[in-house]
Amino acid sequence: MSSLPEWIDERIDRNLDNTLTQAHVVETMLDADRPFFSIRQLQARIKPDVSTATVRNRLNELQAIDVVATETYPESITLYYINHPEADWPLSPTGKRQLASESPLDRLSAWGFLTMRDTAGIRTLALAGLQLTLLLLTLGALLTIVGLDIGVTSSDVVFWDTAFDLLFVSLGILLTERVVRWLRRRFGSSDLIPVL
Known part of the structure; x- marks a missing residue:
């Protein structure tokens, strides 16, 4: 003791x-x-x-x-x-x-992400991705309205493509985390959904 x-x-x-x-x-x-x-x-x-x-x-x-x-x-x-x-x-x-x-992202490890165990870190990561998507969509819209072309990219459409790719990845991570959490609550831990 x-x-x-x-x-x-x-x-x-x-x-x-x-x-x-x-x-x-x-x-x-x-x-x-x-x-x-x-x-x-x-x-x-x-x-x-x-x-x-x-x-x-x-x-x-x-x-x-x-x-x-x-x-x-x-x-x-x-x-x-x-x-x-x-x-x-x-x-x-x-x-x-x-x-x-510590923030939830500071505690998020690769294993915690792969097993969907650290739900706070995963949700924070997904929400950060959604916020970055909003930023890219806004930037893409502004460049399209103004008609400017950035020298680094060949077209402002790249921002649109990146924004939608990031949106789908972030929503996919968030949906996967919710499904895994629901399965763990309903069926308990299993070998397919490790708790470690």
């Missing part, structure tokens, strides 16, 4: 007589790769096995000392998360820094 951040370590109760300590609950939450937990999700991760009531009691104690916060949703679902003082809910300071420094 990882050591607790100083701001948490100062607040928690070190009562070792409890079957489940506050420190153990917080360490379990920090070591997981997820920001939110229901009581049952935490109970499943905590060893030794403890009752739901015990997990709820420790979470209530941690909420009272402002280490853990909650968000309640319809149908009485309550999710618990670490209440990081340096970041806005529900981001950890690390998550906030990563979001500020």
Whole structure:
């Protein structure tokens, strides 16, 4: 288990007589790769096995000392998360820094594109292509209206051809990403549509 951040370590109760300590609950939450937990999700991760009531009691104690916060949703679902003082809910300071420094295109890898796994990056790429298509169509229209010919190209029609090619490629990428996402939701992961 990882050591607790100083701001948490100062607040928690070190009562070792409890079957489940506050420190153990917080360490379990920090070591997981997820920001939110229901009581049952935490109970499943905590060893030794403890009752739901015990997990709820420790979470209530941690909420009272402002280490853990909650968000309640319809149908009485309550999710618990670490209440990081340096970041806005529900981001950890690390998550906030990563979001500020990376765009979806920065995270898009060749493998993420080929497997259609990084949907945010793929959509950003497709939307950038659509915006470039609009720019090329506008430039082609202006050159046609004005009747100018650019020395680099033999005709302004090249802009029209490039714009339509880019439009079809961008729409194709966007459509493929939507179809793959729909197939994954409907049928789950398969060898034909890898998740990795």
